[in-house]
């Protein structure tokens with residue numbers, strides 16, 4: 448496989464750039480020579496997709512940081528995704544770094560095994576992480592980021608590009624907390640598609656239109672049925688994102704893709720109590736089954752009718768002003784200086800390994816009296832693991848011994864969800880949806896994890912990045928906190 452590589456700015460530099468409020472400075476072209484992996488020191492993995500891994504990387508010549516998207520050629524060819532990779536490059540080239548709300552593609556290059564896209568490093572990570580961290584956004588914050596998304600979509604759609612996979616993981620924050628939309632692997636260039644379709648037989652066209660792109664929870668109804676996706680599909684995704692910013696959860700949830708799709712097609716979702724009324728009105732006008740009836744979809748000048756929505760009353764669209772302060776922590780991922788430039792098999796494996804949680808500390812000797820939940824001999828562990836095989840939840844804990852389990856209401860944003868909590872050796876604190884029997888997640892363990900009971904029912908688990916609001920309907924909050932503290936003492940004695 449071969450993609451043409453080189454300095455992505457070179458075309459753009461020959462054009463006279465009309466600078467509007469969307470525009471940011473195109474970085475100077477430092478060198479025209481071809482780039483290679485040895486021009487960069489590769490650090491932490493920032494993200495992983497089905498077909499790519501994004502690394503934080505430092506340019507050895509300038510010390511500038513970039514996010515480098517690396518794609519394995521063999522994998523792309525095997526999975527027949529070449530077209531998507533080309534499309535992503537073409538879309539990023541079309542955007543050309545001319546709008547501040549999109550990641551910029553600086554360079555592309557390749558070696559025998561991989562393709563490399565050198566992109567803007569979004570220092571403040573994903574919108575999803577911020578929504579999760581804060582449980583949900585207040586209305587000022589929601590208004591501001593919805594406005595930035597609207598401006599970004601106006602620009603993108605003006606360039607005749609549909610993103611088709613807009614979701615909070617694909618909305619990143621730069622160092623000043625402005626949005627940077629990324630991941631154009633599912634994007635569509637409308638003009639190209641129309642031209643191609645004009646030249647193709649009707650059957651071929653239908654075949655192509657049926658291929659599913661995007662993410663289950665954010666996919667629009669028309670992308671699930673056989674009509675083609677278009678700009679209005681991104682407006683649907685915008686409605687989903689606004690809903691998630693306000694409530695902390697996605698509007699269409701289910702234990703399987705099938706159930707989620709059913710809900711989308713039936714427009715089956717609800718607003719939790721306390722959902723802001725004005726934001727609700729906007730979401731209702733965007734989450735409309737018929738694409739052309741979505742707010743903004745038939746605007747002669749996009750997206751006047753969205754801009755005029757009550758949510759944005761008093762907003763200056765020419766200058767949105769400074770972003771709200773949502774977090775003070777800029778994630779400082781330092782690339783160690785001792786690393787060699789370039790990327791080879793060994794480095795790929797090492798950087799992947801860094802993603803794994805640290806190995807558990809060897810267990811402490813049993814202490815008597817006042818036995819702790821973790822005071823178990825190897826024989827006892829083995830015996831209890833054998834018994835555990837009949838436990839319905841055994842399959843969710845990766846072979847670890849369950850020390851305590853029970854139904855707990857996990858509050859997130861405006862919602863509370865009942866989950867089966869499983870505290871295990873490892874240590875792990877998993878939670879499973881007891882209705883759909885789907886593993887919903889895990890509270891990440893570290894020596895800084897802390898549990899605190901508010902009363903017999905309510906307790907909090909603090910991690911460095913999040914506070915979990917939990918309620919044991921049976922009133923065993925104190926027992927949960929004690930068990931969590933025992934596990935902490937066992938694995939992180941120096942922190943207890």
Ligand code: ADE
Nearest residue numbers: 493494501514567568569
């Ligand atoms: N994760 C995926 N892409 C990223 C980027 N460009 N910057 C920071 N984190 C990312």
